[in-house]
Amino acid sequence: MDLNFTLSARLKILMNKQLLICALMLSLLANFAGANAQEISTIASNGWANNSINAVIFRKNSLVTFKGNQYAAYYDNEQFLVLAKRKSGGQNWTIEKTQYKGDATDAHKSISIMVDGAGFLHVAWDQHNNDLNYAKGISSGSIKLGEKQSMVSKKEGKVSYPEFYKLRNGDLQFFYRDGGSGNGNLMINRYSVEDKTWKRVQDGMIDGEGKRNAYWQVAIDQAGTIHLSWVWRESPDVASNHDLCYARSKDGGVTWEKSTGELYTLPIKATNAEYAIKISQKSELINQTSMFADDAGRVFIASYWRNAADKVPQYHIVFNDGKRWAVNDLDFRKTAFSLSGGGTKKIPISRPQIITWKNGKHHAAGLLFRDVERGNKVSMAVNNDIMSRNWKINDLSTEAVGDWEPSYDTELWKSKKVLNLFLQNVVQVDGEGKTKAAPTAIQVLQWKPDR
Template identity: 55%
Template sequence: MSRIVASSILILIVGLLSACISSKPFGSSVNETVVGKGWANNSVNAVIFRRNSITTYKDTQFTAYYDSSSHLVLAKRKLGSDEWEVNQTTFTGNTADAHNTISIALDGEGFLHVSWDHHNNPLHYAQSKEALGLELGEMQSMTGKLEQDVTYPEFHNLPNGDLLFFYRSGESGRGNLVMNRYDVSTKQWRQIHDNLIDGEGERNAYWQACVDQQGTIHLSWVWRETWDVSTNHDLAYAKSEDGGKTWMKSNGAAYNLPINLQKAEYAWEIPQNSSLINQTAIYADKKGNPYIATYWNQNGKTQYQVVYKHDQEWKRASPEFRSTTFQLGGGGTKRIPISRPQVLVKQKGKQTQLYLLFRDEERGNKVSMAYSPDLHENQWELIDLTKETVGQWEPSYDIELWKQRQRLQLFVQRVEQIDGEGLLEGLVTPVKVIEVK
């Protein structure tokens, strides 16, 4: 989505001044398991907008990836085990396009739902034949509505066992956000919104979503005016407390749907040509306060940014450790010096502990973490979680395991990405799950 112009961890116990960064060598508290070998000629297995690349139902963990023959592969294990049961399905994807990711989720009865291979094409969706099973049934429709032009499918779990399914209907620069809901009691999908965020035929929203522990859905997005990523601008926000039926601003004021450019609440105003990236991450703490992670250019450098709601105000924090800049422009999947970030939050008394997961060429393209023991004081520590490069990997993690047990496990695979949807040939690398303790 841009053209560029221009196993272990050492826990740091260092008192830092505001916005100071300390870097330590590889330590001893990361465990990894190898699931199998996956396609790595581009970044399709390891882009950030996979929801989910890895997920847990009770004591069973699932993951998915494309193998070297472009087949959809499903795998599962018991938590704590290093042994994975792996199943190569009969389904394949167009792995030459890094947009065509695999998303998975398990409903409240333990059935696996899988969607794969989408970039402005018809819906590909199937369910497991049995609870906790890796064998999929036939490809099927969800609602029969707006299923011909699907991009960026994402599953999200609701506390009652239902599922949400978000996707874009339309194209980059002129698309709308569709939202479906799966009722675990009736085993049926229904369309909640056919146009939740309206591009009005002139733009589209690149969004990210999360569901907090109370079941509130949080949604943030940037607008893009054309196919060109340089036209990304502004960071908007909405939330729903009734499963997605009605939506409101962060202060509780109701939205008149669909949300468009004029109606949106803006958490942070960012002009075009700021190298503002799209589709990053959002997380909400136990009090329902949202934290949005992204990056854009600031003071001559491209920096990671966290925009968050605190004391009824939108605030911004940044570790500000990067020393270089780049300019995003153009379309398609390109090679970018840094990954989009993931964000996780823990509350400790009055302190907000925040974890920012990323990959950066300045740090040798390793799996890295910027940790703030108290975000409100803008204190940061910087940690590398792997010794070796992970290429053009972007972070994704087991969201349900983190929400339920505060255990952080990441999907990791070294992948490459040549500029402009380019491909390497014959690159196959291990698919791993690593746990950060």
């Protein structure tokens, strides 16, 4: 027997096996959350991490792209408001530590940003039943902020949950709550790019009548229709959340209608609201989640609650199929928990973000979340047809992100169908507590769906 030949043959067999294993591993990686691998870009290493303020879901937005540049905002370990900018998709960030600080110990007081149609950055920060904190960039494309400004100078002393949304002509809308939890009203301002001024569009459009307040989510579709949904809360206790309501506006928020086209008589109250689904108090219904309007103007609202016959809160997608409101239930969770009490809660799952995209004749959907059952990683449930119940779950991160909640660059997703998630490992102590955690990295995670 030729010993050299035998050894050579065996080596070839081993090499072929190794190549086969590598190919299988690459195939598995390619199939992990879609054929496009995740990319992570690090902005800075000194993000405030003593609570979840940088990683709450109601930041609108944490990231925003305009004309090839992406902007980001966060609190650093000294509680300064920091802005960052890069060429879209690049790795090099320009950092601007602004002259402004916020009370980062209150996780409600997150930073929200948006760029108007003229390229000016608008920023609101440090808001929880206090005076408006708002400034804009000193010039188009700049991340240097000017002096603090008022918007319309009225009802700006008890501002909470500031959110910016861009209209098709480049104007901005600013949603906020005037008043406190269980006793507050929805306000809407509009910024004119042409006039560089703000005006009040709605003053208490959703009225809690001194008994309750609305916690809302907003989506604007390609036709410019503003979609608004909300839950009612009767008191500062999270357990008093109930029901899911809906309204839409086709004229920039001036008039509002139900899904049937019936015009609302404003203000909207508990007695005249359209109820997409009735959900009783103490159902672990969470507030301030997310909503997405696809290119056909169909609305999908993501939330979680516990059905009466089930002890485990599950994620749900609420949508209108053209005839009625329907619910797509995701039932993969196994762990029960209860929501009660005030302040920012430490919850074993995050509130969900939802995105949709065209998938042949159907619309696919992605539900972004974090769950202790999956090791508190960044996870996504994907369904290739939103009307079906065929959900498949993948993890987009390999490491835990603590009590993180998903927020993303809505403008980049709308224009390019590229998902950029704001990423930071944070810890939230229940009831507005804070830890003594070391600063953690501020990052952007990128994902693309199969097309």
